[in-house]
Amino acid sequence: MTGGSLQKVSPTNGSAPPFAVNGAGSKRERSRLAGRIATALLLGVSAATGLFLWYVVNYGHYETAGISEATGLEEFGIREFTAIKGKASPLKFKACFSASASSEAISSHYSVYEYPVPLVAPGWFDCFDAAKIGKALESGEAQAYLVQDNVRDGIDRVAAVFPDGRAFAWHQVNNKFRR
Numbered sequence: 001m002t003g004g005s006l007q008k009v010s011p012t013n014g015s016a017p018p019f020a021v022n023g024a025g026s027k028r029e030r031s032r033l034a035g036r037i038a039t040a041l042l043l044g045v046s047a048a049t050g051l052f053l054w055y056v057v058n059y060g061h062y063e064t065a066g067i068s069e070a071t072g073l074e075e076f077g078i079r080e081f082t083a084i085k086g087k088a089s090p091l092k093f094k095a096c097f098s099a100s101a102s103s104e105a106i107s108s109h110y111s112v113y114e115y116p117v118p119l120v121a122p123g124w125f126d127c128f129d130a131a132k133i134g135k136a137l138e139s140g141e142a143q144a145y146l147v148q149d150n151v152r153d154g155i156d157r158v159a160a161v162f163p164d165g166r167a168f169a170w171h172q173v174n175n176k177f178r179r
Helices: 027-060 103-109 130-139
Strands: 062-065 078-086 094-099 143-152 155-161 166-173
Touching: 027 062, 103 143, 130 155, 143 166
Parallel strands: none
Antiparallel strands: 062 078, 078 094, 094 166, 143 155, 155 166
């Protein structure tokens, strides 16, 4: 052999060809590729699980409630009724409607509710803004009434009415379960 010529390495002499030591087919590269695939699969499954749980919490446990669900609200003179209810919890009931009855008529039929706390509705049920309703109740702009005591054991139906006729109803834990 001359000094400038290439020598062919055969697999039988115990040395591997130079391109196989750090090449794409090496054990290290296959291990890295397997790790990347496993990571991508884990992230994909985690993202899908997260989306599924988000959907279930925000949409899966709710269904539209009809006017037949407005028991106890008849004396408000309900118009433009829209409501949701929960499949798993009575506290998920929220309703938005217009009350055509006068405040005097409502006050004569329903008692004032002392500690109204409107519970938050899912974001897509945008007619019911618990924070705004709560502030209006605190400031005296709106008045809350006990519509039905113990709709379910320990749960009251409460309604808040604004002077312009906007009204909202929700279920709230009563004294039986409060600490």
